Amino acid sequence: MLYSVPLPGTASASETPAHRFPTARAGLTACAPPDITTVYGAFQYRLARDPERLTMGRRPVLQAGDAATPTKPRLGAYEWLTYREINEITRELGAGLAKMVRQGKEPGRVVIYAPTSREWTLCMLACYAQGLQVVTAYDTLGADGVLHAMNETGAQIVFAHASQLPLLLRVAPRMASVHSVVYYADACGASPEARDAASRLARTHAVATVDDARRVGRAWPRDAHVAHGSDVALVMYTSGSTGAPRGAVVAHGGLLAVCGAIEQLVPAAVDRDADRVLSYLPLAHVLAFFVETYCLYAGLAIGYGTPRTLADTGEASGLGDLRALRPAVMLGVPLVWAGLRSAILRQVAQRPRVVQWVFHAAVEAKAWLAARGLPAGLLDRVVFRKTRAATGGRLKFAITGGAQISGALHKFVSAAVCPLLQGYGLTEASGLVAVQLPGDATRGNVGAPMPCVEIKLIDAPGSNYFARDGCGEICLRGPTVFRGYLGEENCLEGDGWLRTGDVGRWVEGGRLAVVDRLRNLVKLANGEFVALEALEAAYAAAARVALVCVVADARMRRPCAIVSLDQDCPADPVDPDRVLALLLDAARAAGLPPQHMLAAVCIDPEPWTPENGMLTAASKLRRAAISQRNESRLMNVFKEMERRGERLCDKD
Template sequence: MVVEDKQVQVKVDGKMESTLKRWTFSKLSEYKWMTYNEVVDYTTNLGAGFRKLGIEPKGRIVIYVPTSREWQLCAFGAFSQSMQPVTAYDTLGESGVLHAMNEAAADAIFVKADQMPILARIMDDIKTVKHVFYFQDAYGMPDGCAEALEKVRARFPVHTLDEVHDLGRANPVARQLPAGDDIALVMYTSGSTGSPKGVLISHQGIISVAGGIHLFIAPYLDYGTDVLLSYLPLSHVLAFFVDVYCIYSGIRVGYGSPRTLTDESVRECRGDIRELRPMVMLGVPQVWSTIRAGMLKQVNRSSWLVRKLFYGAVELKNALRNHSLPHQFMDNIVFKKTQDATGGRLKFVITGGAPINRDVQKLMNAALCPMIQGYGMTEASGLLAVQLPHDATFNNVGAPCPSVEMKLVDVPEANYYAGDGKGEVWVRGPSVFRGYLGNDELTRETVTEDGWLKTGDIGQWTAQGQLAIIDRRKNLVKLASGEYVALEALEATYKNSLYIHNICVVADGRMVQPCAIVNIDPQQIDQLADKAGVAYRNPSEIAASPEFVRAVLADLHAVARHNGLTKLETLAAIRVDAELWAPENGKLTPAMKLKRPEIAAHNHTQLMEMYAQMGISD
């Protein structure tokens, strides 16, 4: 680790003052690789070690670590003996990981040393776990974790992952490989509307998705040569199935972290992207929206001529791609700097988890590389539809994956009918999950007797046979006029504002127009406040400033006009939440989706103010 003291400017009582702030940066080594044969040997020994410790086939191991090589080694070690990993986001708090352990009746838990204090605090409430496994990175045991380790060791046998591997190597057993119908893992959803649900995914489901995507994507990859940068949570189905596909097909996987992706977040080394120089990279819409905002802020600080050339080049390159005309010549002229920042080898990037905004995808296509949008869900083992890298269209998620059959079903209350090419997306096939852990009633509500999975998403077929996701069924809200608005679609549009870090649109049957709680990155408050001529002393004060709120709303209205939103989709009022939403403070899921009830509860007073402003009595 590298520690630096920096002078930073902060606003105090309306004036900018200089203060000293200590920053800690990571110092990383070069990537170190394992061959496929080495992985097979390691995971076989690891599985044997699990067996020696008394974990039987179909036993469960909770994986509560960040995305890393160790995450996958533990999972494949469990697979080698027909054991079932139980996924738990490493950002889950005490109650979340305790819920996963106890509901799944886990035999063991695998943690990173950093999380040992969490385990120490909840260990008296753990019901079935008999062993604790852990690993630590090159920096060693973090402060306070050694003491927590000793507390945990007083209650459970504790082993490093390498110790379990060595135990298995000394006590080899034959691999006990699972059948296709066997449960591969219990994957917990991110819990955007309540407690996470344990989804039972079969080995057949995982491999059917890998085989399905292979039929689509094989012509665009060089197997044995291409590299994927994996940094999204492996406890999320998007990152997991992409990793598994790479392992299935022979693509190298290098692991990174959101905290060390760029050069700005490390010292005396390169960030993960420039060090690995990947050909493929994943991201959720929030990540790409942040990257887009950063790019455009740099461009908008340039001269009028530079801005004109850049925006014109984005439109021209997309038009050339759309007509299958040569466009690569523009990369060295206009976009070389942005492409070099990602290593200069990206073939395409994948976005999933929620709909991506057209303007974000358009910019990524031009300034970086083709962005393909995928659509999937945990209950379908990951993938349902995906665009192909040569697809230059927008606002769709491509054609259905060969691992499923798909249909649209009428939603009459919202005036969506399959005969018109609109409705709820239902899918069927080998990748459909085997049910929710311990909740047969919810399983029966979600999967029909003849095997159709009700996704809850509203879809529409395009003229080319692609699927466009309009919104979530539960997020379609009828206004006082009787017309529906799609909350997620509106949020994706309003995120085009360069000042908006995140937004939660609110609507119900009493309203003629929606309102919203807006989240603004504190680093951008200065720029917008100066533009609006509003003085302030701290972020909380300006969030409540009527002049500032009007300036933000005016910017959002400009976004609405630019994107052709109707009057009923235009925000009637907003309030600003000065606290950045994040998984750590419970406002976002680990997959970066809004936790609407928590955001509403946190902003109850502001919501009441907006209701009063709109003439609504609560």
Template structure:
């Protein structure tokens, strides 16, 4: 193919560095703003209001009730299996209710003025500890309307992480959903600087214990108000906007922290708006502004969801908020799930979301007759082949892929995946059966986006060209045998979107950013012949085997996720081993079904007992080894032993980060005994 996605900057590069690359249409410049007069986040909202004041920009659904259903669950009691009836609750939701630009600007101006009434001022910090929602975004914009900074904390961060963020960032106001009040009540004795607490609640109400927690919080903080009360304070005491300068800090965004305490990343206003301008440079031809909508449900405290929301707010893409719990029709009652209700044109997801969708899709296909299966798989190959050569291919949608498209509302133009590498086979299936999947790569330290594919890019195994807001080069990593002369090396990026440093950690900041402004990402990349970036390793996850050769844990995990048996996998290796081993995660709710598919007999055992059944473990390992062979892995990359964990890994049980990345040390500790037994079986001390 003749398409070139990035260009080399003349007179750059050396023996240890590749030439610097920039996006192909902006090779002579780097985008540093969304528009000439849009260099701060609140200006993005004002820009949207100026262009289309009555466009519905922020949508939400109210919880109007719950529906309870009885379900029979098998439990082992005194050595015998018994059937227990449990009540399961499902939400009943309203249709989407929208706030247009005029209403959003009015609300956030009044909220900002209300925060000033509480004693906040320029550069005061507001911590947002809440799930993704319209209220989350309104709070952020309200703070920005008066040059305050926000501090982001995942709603699954946990008590110690939340306390660390509050105290390190010297937060003055904490904003949270009422559901989080019990957590605040438990740690309030150790909170050092918070003076005000602002909260919101669902229309339906609050879970048990929240009202009592609010009363407890009032004993510590004299200023405790609902969001609506603060807005009314602002309405009674209106103020002119006080918008920050472009280089001033907009937020302290805490990274999810797969090891150690979360780090506070300092991101300025212009950094976010440079990303927005960079996105606009290449995505505009694929969007109908003032009409298209996106479903936002990933954590807004993660940079991926945040910068996408900011771009949508600037450019005029309606944002409909949903939750992982209510996405599908199966997860709600007496209403449609968020996807079918909103019928979005754009959706985001992390690889685990797409892996789950792929597995569900293929399991349905495999239940069909041989003719349907053959038709489906051949159609996937045919459509991807036609896309590759830019030939007509949409005729297959109505013949083969009609049901899969209808499951997401039937209007998707493309989906975005980020947060970790997505497997090629997942992307191939999504491209064919759903819509184009564009793979992006970003970092909190780069205000979000570093590189991304275009929706009409038919290639795989890459994360596209450098975003127009940065420039990029690859630098030698000699200890792992990655050299610039081979088009490989550590990814370094530079531009106006690079962060201002880590809060209260100058030493780490200097280790991460060079004196001339290059951010050292820690990721290992490779240039494709067409100027795209492929992420092939991470420096921290390169492990030297007993042979002296390195293997890449994350890359292997992405490959092994091709197995339809597993939900997740954490590969382990060290210098004692000639081959790696792994802890495999299989949801306990599905483990008996998977055992049936593998032809393993069992006697209605508890999921954890099936997980330790030697026949079951061998069946899963054999399937993973078949995946290794199909994907041409070497012997030293092929798993030699596994442990099965039947407790689903999630942020809630602290085995995944809120961005759905593995917490290796916690997974290892959680499976310590089984892991040690596996090591002993492998002959390791």
């Protein structure tokens, strides 16, 4: 099967031909059928056809978690809204928000500073019902991050979860344009600290609950004021792995072009009437946002969860979100799949040795069968029945994105849980750029270009990648490509191409493989280039390892690494040499060359999370922060490498 076709006459000495999905050879997809070009228009399209269709389910809290012992809350069964009910809520809330926007200050922007939830999406739709623009801010952002988003965009309103109110109170004197705060609480209500913060914040700003804002909307009703496809939908801040985040200006039309492209690729793989999609990744990230937009358009039921409540609690009636929702589709980043693999392997390790052997042999057997398009139903029913049941038992496929995933982890999840499809996306391209199609069991690639973009690879001579070898920097063009960053409108080449900074390679069938990022390519002392993200994906497949931060520079003959272990594995008694041996086993299994084998490691005893600043909100490594926190450990590693001749001595 061909996954992309080159366009004749588009190649040059320094560029590969532009590739498109085969059905897009004559023209790129520019909207969702029939001619839907806005996010609210996508919602209205489904509302007009299925007003009583259920979606946007959430679970009531039956018993709150205990902050002292950090037990998980006990949640009830999913409760749903119809499209008709959503329309009523968003029209009222939208009118209320519009009433709060001061006239003459354009554009009207609302910062959503909240975790993924039903309320997040209701606020988004309410904004779009009145032509307001949404500014996204990860709920894990600290004071400086959310202030940057508010002040740079000139937003007038912040929509927040009650737990964010104490932080907003602290930064209130520095909020240059925000004059109103609208907040909501979960079924447990606002905490005493949140209520106190709301009261004190009300001395200087207009503060309202969602119910208050809806009452304003009922008192001052407004007709819908829907934007055009060319109008701005989002100012979406990148997660900021290096330096301050930048606000990507994304148009409605770009998001709906992605939806139209998905509509061409997946309908045969989903049942709109029965299948459910789990939403738990940050909606402030483009991956979750465009999937939610497509689900609203297509009528796929969205059920909300949280990373904390995905798995069962182990208590009576303590089903996790996965088993309570029983989704057909799930999104995740490699960190999620690595955690799932670790949990499965811990269970397998408690079984008799012969059962362990059968399990691992079955993983290999199923991968072999899948690569040849052969059925593996017997293995699913006998060997993987429990692992599939733990995720609800109905997963048809899952999609991984956000970072590279190792072949070993990809193979494991595809065998033990469900087919795992790798995708590649960018905020700057309104979401999805390329994805593996259902039924594609290959690994090490991100599949076909979406029908809404064309892709070419250009020379990156400083990193030794050349188009003549079918490799180079990935460049995109099409209706999904953004209009620029806030305050930086000229980000595209003269003919409309976006240079992504990612390195790609064309592989069998016209699939795209993402090799690394240009800024993460490092030349070693022997002249060999090291792709940091690719190495980290390979090494993260090692047993007992959660994340790996590879460290390399021009003084090293081989790289070293800082390692974060599985949280269920205590760090103090672990021998770094033993961890290094496990990592090297993973490297050999991945076929890494000798010069890419780690020379040494150090172990960070604390987990890496967005909350402690070691990861971005999108679960990407913050290399500088990790290296700084482990500076003394790295210095000891460097000294040992210099003693063995693996690293040149530092110059004075």
